[in-house]
Amino acid sequence: MSIAIAEGCCFHCGLPNEEGNKYPVEINNKLHHMCCPGCQAVAQAIVENGLANYYEFRTEPAARGDSALDNTMAQLSVYDEPELQEEFVFDQGKHKQIQLTVEGITCAACGWLIEKQLAKVKGLKQISVNVSARRALVTWDESETKLSGILARLKAIGYASLPFHPDEHEASFKKEQKSYMKKLGLAGIMTMQVMMLAFGQYFDVFGNLDAQTQGYFNAVSLMLTTPVVFYSASVFYLSALKAIQARTVNMDVPVTIAIFSTYIAGLLAVNDGSGEVYFESICMFIFFLLISRFLEHRSRHKATEISSNMLKLIPATASKLVNNDWVSVLAKQLVAGEHVLVKAGESIPIDGKIVKGQSTIDESMLTGEFEPVFKAQGQQVYAGTVNQQANLEIEVTSQLKFAMMNQILRLQEVALARKPKIAKMADTFSRYFVSIVLMISALTYIYWHLQDSTDAFWITISVLVATCPCALGLATPSALTCAMAKLNKLGILLKRADALEQMTNATDIIFDKTGTLTQGKFSIQQIHMLSDKYSQDYVMQLATFIEKRSEHPIAKAFDYGFDAHDFQLEDYQITIGQGVLAKVNGNLVVVGSKRFIKSQLNNAEVCDTINANVYIAINHEIVAAFLITDTVLPETQKVISELNDYSLCILSGDEQKNVNNIATEIGINRAVGEQTPEGKLNYVQQEQAKGKSLIMLGDGINDAPVLAAADVSVAVGNASDLAKNAADVILINPKLNALVDLISMAKRTKTKIKQNIIWALSYNVIVLPFAVMGLLSPWQAALGMSLSSIIVVYNSTRLMR
């Protein structure tokens, strides 16, 4: 049952080994190769803990290991703070209990691995892993181990876990789910019993039964049916009652009438000892209807479960200045006027002004653009952005709840509330259908009653049961459930099942640029050699040698190999945000922007004639120029070409010029640049006002409001948590190809739903005349209805193939 990993692919995560066989691990006496240090460390930890059998048991490859393991480990100690634990740890006297969301669970073997690994932690009392929900419930003894220790153990074997809070919505869903299960189970078991007795009577298994035995059988059936009618079917009565109170009808109204009248007629018949009973039909009818409700509920439950896994608690901490000393506190406790220290590489915990120091700041999470911004004393910095170069002292200007980031969050909430609602096809449909059914039943009863038929009552019941739109009710949920399961396997998570239905109505697809269509990191596009004195090879080596020391993201584009012995560095000066001045082997080398080069050299006019943004000069002579931009993801082109049925548009926060470049490169006609999160939101709402239906793809925090507003929103791989939270669909693979799969699946699902509805309706229409003419007895009607439902479900499961 273990899976086969292809040659040249990582034995742990299954991704290709791009760096060759650099990271070997011996597993079960055989040498295997991993793709990265992260996977290697994880595999090593698994083997060292005697859990190598995981690799035999698993049915899916693992998630990729985290290379920055030590760094994340250090941050875990935050979770031991009592203020923080208050929010999500349940105190059970001696022990503490917590729910964790665990990332990276791919198959049942992961559950086994986690439980085995954690069972070794001293002081851990209980652990249970839920593989389908990707969660773990942990109980531990605080005196023997710490929460951070448990999280660290999980991290070591490759699972990132975070405390979380199931939201109210989910808690109520869970309660309902359990109640459905009980009702369904009861109905199922009882149906079997009643059916057994009924079969005995129908097919004369016991020979000719005398009246007394018949009466006995009926009484027993009545007794078994009673809990089904009053407990299992209560969902229908409540829903019918609600509909009637709202002065409308729904599917449950005829269902309730049919169940109650059949039951009461049966009750009277048992009491009198004469007349017909249809207890087995009632039970079967309720059982099948419950199955459809249960399926529908479960598909919605799954979706909320996924979305609440996204709501992770990542507490921001800050070091605050108290009596000339830095103390670690929670960011939400900070108030205006306090001073906070932010070290290089840390994220800024709160909105504030810089009072000491200067640095470049990565604001990509707010603006979507990865080019860092240079900020000095007196300038405003925002919570959630990352300080890249130097330590900063910040004076807090507003509390965390008023931070820019939380404003975006509020914008998202507002947008979500205004999101266009879909009219559910089956819902409106069944309302008309039900009204007609009720009318026909009434007419049938009146007609047969006037004919003085003793069967008038049973014929009416047959009409109600035969035309029960049960299969119609199953048509949509069963198809959506199957489509969701299939998409899950393809690495596409659906948070809202009906997003699939909406997707097929979409007219436009809007893309965010950075991170969605492009890689979100710089690479060298063009090299212009401007001097014959040096070879290109030498210049590239020199540039790489110098830029390796810089933290600027443009510098990372230089990754040419070099031999360190060739270069002797004597002097090195960085001008933040502009360039580098260095002395290598006695030569003065300048690498930097056009402005920097011009300020350093006198004869730099040549810069103006070339399409480039980074220059290198040796001994006051410009030798080469580079065009360094963000590159389009390799699969983007292909995906775009497959989407020509839609009108496409790029919506970005980047400069209009850059957006236009990318748009022409991949062949998208419309490109809108320089948009703030509000601007993006306005654009989408304007388009929606024109009657367009939009699919929006994005990844950054700045995309969150617009994702919430779009008819269907898709968060692409590596998206920020906020974007994932706002989106309807999450692509787990960082590849855009999944979008094509998603759209084609949406279309298939729509066809399937239509097929199901047509089948369900035509069955009802065909069977109706027979029922009205009195040719159908209630048990035949119930059987037909069930068969029709089973056909619908079977048709839907074909989507899973």
Add this chain to the structure above:
Amino acid sequence: MSIIYVLIPLAIIIVAIAIGVFFWAVRNNQFDDLERQGYSILFDDDVESKEKDKNEQKAASDKIDE
């Protein structure tokens, strides 16, 4: 036929017990994760003892060889 007057009530009692057990199981989250539990029987708990078995087998076969 009078036996059914005893057997059917007996069957109903058993059914009632089954339903009771089922309700208990639902209440205790036994149906929360249907994916995983099916596999648990296939996972060996102890790698060491398996290897020990192998070694013992090997030792045994070595003896026979001798």
